[in-house]
Amino acid sequence: MQLTAKRLPKLLWAQIHTRNTIAHRIIARFPAVVLDRPIFILGLPRSGTSIFCTLMGSNPNLAHWSEAPVVWDPKWRAYENEHRWTAQECTPQALRRINNNFGYYTRWKGCDRFINKHPRNALRVPFLTAGWPEARLIHIRRDPRAVANSLYSITKRERQRHRFPLGGFARPPGWREIDAIKDPMERFCRMTVAIHQVLKQDLQEAVKPENLFAVSYEDFGQDCHGTLRQAYDFADVTVNEQALAKVPETLENRNYKWAATRSVDEIKTMHRILGPIVLDEGYETDDAWLDRVLKERKDNTA
Secondary structure, eight states: OOOOTTTHHHHHHIIIIITOHHHHHHHHTSOOOOOOSOEEEEESTTSSHHHHHHHHTTSTTEEEOOOOHHHHOTTTTOTTOOOOOOGGGOOHHHHHHHHHHHHHHHHHTTOSEEEEEOGGGGGOHHHHHHHOTTOEEEEEEOOHHHHHHHHHHHHHHOGGGGGSGGGGSOOOTTHHHHHTOSSHHHHHHHHHHHHHHHHHHHHHHHSOGGGEEEEEHHHHHHOHHHHHHHHHHHHTOOOOHHHHHTSOSOOOOOTTHHHHHSOHHHHHHHHHHHHHHHHHTTSOSSTTHHHHHHHHHHHHHO
């Protein structure tokens, strides 16, 4: 990765603070602070949580720190780490480390509220609700086919991801068996289903309805301003009109790249594995979507 003058301050700050476990341990020993209703953005990896959190976090009323992997887990790069956390992992020590680091960061930024997204938190909802019962959770939904396609593509493109199980993305229960699957499309489809199942059940069982706001990535892309206004209202955050004016009104729709770029066999794999959750999430109305997609491909190349 090329080192530029623009990147240098960020890299230095990472060494001093954002990825410095010693600094995090020191801050954990500071007097305890209250993190008022933190906003956590949740969703499958590659589902649009990054762009949503970045744009929502552009509001100067929010202290935006994303992804903060080292604060969440000082051993976040360990090859054998389990990413599934429940209330049992929410120990006083872990809570003090995370709460103080995010709390003092919020004070340093001169804000009242904090916002964060971390892909592994899709597997940690019980942990989040145990530590911050009044946290505001925003769930970003996206077509599972687009998610699996993006996971496949970025892992293939970024060679450093080959060193880590599942490309370094969130590891759901049973991840070792999933990572052992040789066909990459099947591997990432199975991973998508596994994370989806955990997240869906946790949101139903561990979150109070008034603390949960669901956002369709597709709807967000068509109306960024309207969706963000709804999210701010849900989270009880004052809209900053000047900051919102700098947010694009729409985003490019890349949801259907899979239909044009994946092979016929890969699309059939998607249909076989992702079919049930595609229907469950309302992205198709019946199971015949495979035939329609293949017919459209054939017509477009004729």
